Amino acid sequence: MPDEPLPSVIFQQRLRKAREIRGWSQSDLATNAGMPSSSIAHFETGTRKPSFDTLRRLANALDMTTDFLLGRVENPGLAEAGDPLYRDVGKLTGSDREIARDFLKLLAERNAAKKGE
Known part of the structure; x- marks a missing residue:
């Protein structure tokens, strides 16, 4: 190429x-x-x-x-499997996993809002 x-x-x-x-x-x-x-x-x-x-x-x-x-x-997203945070969340079950997902979403939204300032 x-x-x-x-x-x-x-x-x-x-x-x-x-x-x-x-x-x-x-x-x-x-x-x-x-x-x-x-x-x-x-x-x-x-x-x-x-x-x-x-x-x-x-x-x-x-x-x-x-x-x-x-x-x-x-895609840097393909690195998720090597990410310690991703591995740790993968070990959670049930409601703990939902709590973690909601918390991560909140942090991502907060970070996006900071970048938009």
Whole structure:
């Protein structure tokens, strides 16, 4: 596929997109991943490439799979199965699951309202 971006370019784009989905600055992501914020800037501009361990740390901090960050899947929602929150909610039954769903919906609506301000 001649017009397909290079894997390193895909990673730059996906890392920025994942960070923005979380509503984080580069500094926020760096703090959550336990690395200097300058590293995030280097990864997003393509001046540095992450090691395997760093890639894993970024994915864990973002609660997304490395497959999304590397461009192997298109939808970050496909990372849900790897998300600890998703796994924990999956263990609930009955009314506890409904309470969790309602609470998550409330948080999502609150977050959307903040972005709309």
